[in-house]
Amino acid sequence: AQTVTQSQPEMSVQEAETVTLSCTYDTSESDYYLFWYKQPPSRQMILVIRQEAYKQQNATENRFSVNFQKAAKSFSLKISDSQLGDAAMYFCAWGSEKLVFGKGTKLTVNP
Amino acid sequence: ETGVTQTPRHLVMGMTNKKSLKCEQHLGHNAMYWYKQSAKKPLELMFVYNFKEQTENNSVPSRFSPECPNSSHLFLHLHTLQPEDSALYLCASSQARGTSGANVLTFGAGSRLTVL
Numbered sequence: 497a498q499t500v501t502q503s504q505p506e507m508s509v510q511e512a513e514t515v516t517l518s519c520t521y522d523t524s525e526s527d528y529y530l531f532w533y534k535q536p537p538s539r540q541m542i543l544v545i546r547q548e549a550y551k552q553q554n555a556t557e558n559r560f561s562v563n564f565q566k567a568a569k570s571f572s573l574k575i576s577d578s579q580l581g582d583a584a585m586y587f588c589a590w591g592s593e594k595l596v597f598g599k600g601t602k603l604t605v606n607p
Numbered sequence: 608e609t610g611v612t613q614t615p616r617h618l619v620m621g622m623t624n625k626k627s628l629k630c631e632q633h634l635g636h637n638a639m640y641w642y643k644q645s646a647k648k649p650l651e652l653m654f655v656y657n658f659k660e661q662t663e664n665n666s667v668p669s670r671f672s673p674e675c676p677n678s679s680h681l682f683l684h685l686h687t688l689q690p691e692d693s694a695l696y697l698c699a700s701s702q703a704r705g706t707s708g709a710n711v712l713t714f715g716a717g718s719r720l721t722v723l
Contacts, residue, residue, distance in 0.1 A: 533714075541697065541699075541712075542714075543711065543712070543713075593709050594655075595710060599649050
């Protein structure tokens with residue numbers, strides 16, 4: 497079965513510090529995409545970053561970057577210079593057309 | 608404001624009621640989705656529509672009935688629900704299935720459903 501595992505139900509970080517959220521997935525496919533979505537208290541899921549599996553280079557979007565290890569099936573999200581507005585649930589997802597989501601990690605940012 | 612709008616934001620209904628959730632997107636997308644989000648569980652894909660045609664139904668009970676009259680609107684009709692159906696129902700849209708943008712989902716803010 498294709499699954500996505502986020503092993504950290506909750507994480508906390510001090511404002512301006514760096515935090516890394518973990519994600520592993522299981523698939524036998526070779527061509528797929530990986531995603532991190534953010535869901536703040538407003539409930540709207542927002543795409544943070546997308547990685548194409550065939551690309552070696554790790555995706556980066558401003559303060560957000562990923563560490564993609566295809567052989568290990570690992571896709572962690574690093575948030576640098578954390579801000580109060582980064583507090584949210586973060587969901588990792590895998591797929592090509594149909595996405596499979598993890599259970600999420602709740603990130604708290606402490607002032 | 609999001610390009611995907613869901614109404615109502617909150618809904619409380621009894622098990623014998625009939626209600627509907629509405630989703631509207633202004634992004635020019637041709638695929639629309641319903642997801643169920645329950646506490647401490649991964650998002651569950653319920654239905655997929657591509658150019659108004661249903662392309663996926665993930666074994667969803669018949670008490671949930673989707674309707675997609677056009678590529679911009681998606682409804683979820685609810686009847687004789689159970690308390691375990693209480694959840695956040697998220698609508699999403701994307702470019703048409705089979706295109707490179709099909710997996711980039713834009714979500715609405717969800718409809719929080721409580722079944723008494």
